[in-house]
Amino acid sequence: MTPPGGHPAVNADPGVWAWPPPRPVRTDLFAPAGTPKGESYHRLGRTSRYGWWTPPATLAVLGVLMFFLWVAMALAVTLVAVIGGSGLAPESMRVGEVARLAFGLLWGALFIPIVVFLVRVVQWRRTGSLMSVEGRTRSHWLMRCVILAIVPVGLCTVAYVLLADRFGLAPVSPEATGDGRLLLAAMVVIVLLVPFQSVAEELTLRGLVMQSVGALGARATEPGGSGAVARVLRSPWPAILAGGTLFPAIYAATHPGEPWTVAALTVLGLALSWLTWRTGGLEAAIGLHVVSALTQFTLCVLQGGIAAIGTGVVVGAGLSPGAGTPLVLGLTLLQTGMYVLLVRRASRRDGVRAVSAA
Numbered sequence: 001m002t003p004p005g006g007h008p009a010v011n012a013d014p015g016v017w018a019w020p021p022p023r024p025v026r027t028d029l030f031a032p033a034g035t036p037k038g039e040s041y042h043r044l045g046r047t048s049r050y051g052w053w054t055p056p057a058t059l060a061v062l063g064v065l066m067f068f069l070w071v072a073m074a075l076a077v078t079l080v081a082v083i084g085g086s087g088l089a090p091e092s093m094r095v096g097e098v099a100r101l102a103f104g105l106l107w108g109a110l111f112i113p114i115v116v117f118l119v120r121v122v123q124w125r126r127t128g129s130l131m132s133v134e135g136r137t138r139s140h141w142l143m144r145c146v147i148l149a150i151v152p153v154g155l156c157t158v159a160y161v162l163l164a165d166r167f168g169l170a171p172v173s174p175e176a177t178g179d180g181r182l183l184l185a186a187m188v189v190i191v192l193l194v195p196f197q198s199v200a201e202e203l204t205l206r207g208l209v210m211q212s213v214g215a216l217g218a219r220a221t222e223p224g225g226s227g228a229v230a231r232v233l234r235s236p237w238p239a240i241l242a243g244g245t246l247f248p249a250i251y252a253a254t255h256p257g258e259p260w261t262v263a264a265l266t267v268l269g270l271a272l273s274w275l276t277w278r279t280g281g282l283e284a285a286i287g288l289h290v291v292s293a294l295t296q297f298t299l300c301v302l303q304g305g306i307a308a309i310g311t312g313v314v315v316g317a318g319l320s321p322g323a324g325t326p327l328v329l330g331l332t333l334l335q336t337g338m339y340v341l342l343v344r345r346a347s348r349r350d351g352v353r354a355v356s357a358a
Helices: 053-081 095-109 111-120 139-163 180-214 227-234 235-254 259-279 283-302 324-350
Strands: none
Touching: 053 095, 053 111, 053 139, 053 180, 095 283, 095 324, 111 139, 139 227, 139 283, 139 324, 180 227, 180 259, 180 324, 227 235, 235 259, 259 283, 259 324
């Protein structure tokens, strides 16, 4: 019970000073912090290595990485345009519709390594805590959520096809894309990149944002942790509001005059943020996002709107079809409500953990 060359500890842990030690003792100062015990998903960022500098350092490094990502994508677009026969002058640079689609999706997908870098290097914690309270991706639960999402997304897609004419929307027809090779190339890009782009959005909005906001509140045992502000910040609602309204706020600022789309994005974002907290991980949000985004982009291509992707007419947030019209809000409410009910029932039946192990 006495450390070598020292004095007995007041509250000594026999598991630490017993010889030989019954469990490995961490001696690496550079090892990531472990997952906080007995905490909800939004609080997993408040690790033993968390400090006042963590939020500003995360924002600063995020800004730098986004700048370099923008430069890299601009160089890639320029290279593709030059290879395709365009000049270097801004007015002469052109890339094909499929290439523009690929670059737009790739831009979002590259947020995966950025978020992983921020969590592992800047916040110095395990990347698995970004996925769930169990410190890993719960593969079985993720596949279950993907299957559950097929039903509400399928019903809303059928409703959209039946109601598109009444709202003045383009009909769904493979002939609208024109060349069959263009349709095939666009579908290959969508199938290969949309899942990664959807996962990247959830890692950023429901993962990094929610956990960064949830980590602001001090623990009850820490200085200032008993105050009203700390109690509010420890609750899940600031994190849910931040993760659910950040993207709609950015969309509203960049696309004024589209209240229906902003309202639908807010409903979807808040529902996915609540499910993330309630199920203790990103699997439920990723399940709906991937299935809905694949459907949305496919419908856009079948309507001949490949060029609209990335311009704001189509957003990669798993939004229901019919953006810009009251139809999008109605379909989003229907799709999201059905999915929330299905996931809540399945999570109770499967005993999905919502709090990290004590």
